[in-house]
Amino acid sequence: MQTPQTGETAANLYETDFYAWTQQQSQLLRGNEWNHLDLPNLIEEIEALGRKERQELRNRLSILIAHLLKWEFQPGKRSRSWLATMRVQRRDILQLLRENPSLKPYLEEALPEAYQNARDLASGETNLPLSTFPQQCLYAFTEVMSDRYYPGEATNDDLME
Structure with a gap:
C-alpha cells in the first residue's frame, strides 16, 4: 500500500x-x-517492545544493586542520595512488575545479569577494583527488594529517614 x-x-x-x-x-x-x-515490521516492533520491558527491569536492578554494593563496600561514603536512589529503584521495579506480571519468571535470569552490570557500575563509581566485589550476586531478590535491607553494618544515621 x-x-x-x-x-x-x-x-x-x-x-x-x-x-x-x-x-x-x-x-x-x-x-x-x-x-x-506492514506485518513483518509490525511484528518486529511488537517484539522489541517486550524486549524493552525486560531491559528496563535489568537496568533498574543494575542501578539498585550497584548502590547496594557501594553501600556495603564504602560505608564511609554512604549518603542520602544513595539511599534515595535505592528507594526509587525499588519502587520503580515493583511498579514495572505490577504492570508486567509476566516478567516475574524472568527475574531468575535477570538478577545475575544485572549483578554483572552492577559490579561494573559500582567499581566505576567508587574507583574500587572490580575484584573488590564478589563475582556472584550474594543478595537474594527478596533482599534486594526489601526496603529494610541495606547490606553491611548499618547505623540509624546511615538510614537517615
Missing part, C-alpha cells in the same frame, strides 16, 4: 520516516485494513 502523501510503501516508510509509519499502521489497524498492514 502506498501512502497518499508520499507514494511510499509501508516498508519504505518504516525505513525513512518511522513516526509516519507508526501513524499509518495505527490508522490501518483502527480501520481493520488487515491486508495493508
Whole structure:
C-alpha cells in the first residue's frame, strides 16, 4: 500500500520516516485494513517492545544493586542520595512488575545479569577494583527488594529517614 502523501510503501516508510509509519499502521489497524498492514515490521516492533520491558527491569536492578554494593563496600561514603536512589529503584521495579506480571519468571535470569552490570557500575563509581566485589550476586531478590535491607553494618544515621 502506498501512502497518499508520499507514494511510499509501508516498508519504505518504516525505513525513512518511522513516526509516519507508526501513524499509518495505527490508522490501518483502527480501520481493520488487515491486508495493508506492514506485518513483518509490525511484528518486529511488537517484539522489541517486550524486549524493552525486560531491559528496563535489568537496568533498574543494575542501578539498585550497584548502590547496594557501594553501600556495603564504602560505608564511609554512604549518603542520602544513595539511599534515595535505592528507594526509587525499588519502587520503580515493583511498579514495572505490577504492570508486567509476566516478567516475574524472568527475574531468575535477570538478577545475575544485572549483578554483572552492577559490579561494573559500582567499581566505576567508587574507583574500587572490580575484584573488590564478589563475582556472584550474594543478595537474594527478596533482599534486594526489601526496603529494610541495606547490606553491611548499618547505623540509624546511615538510614537517615
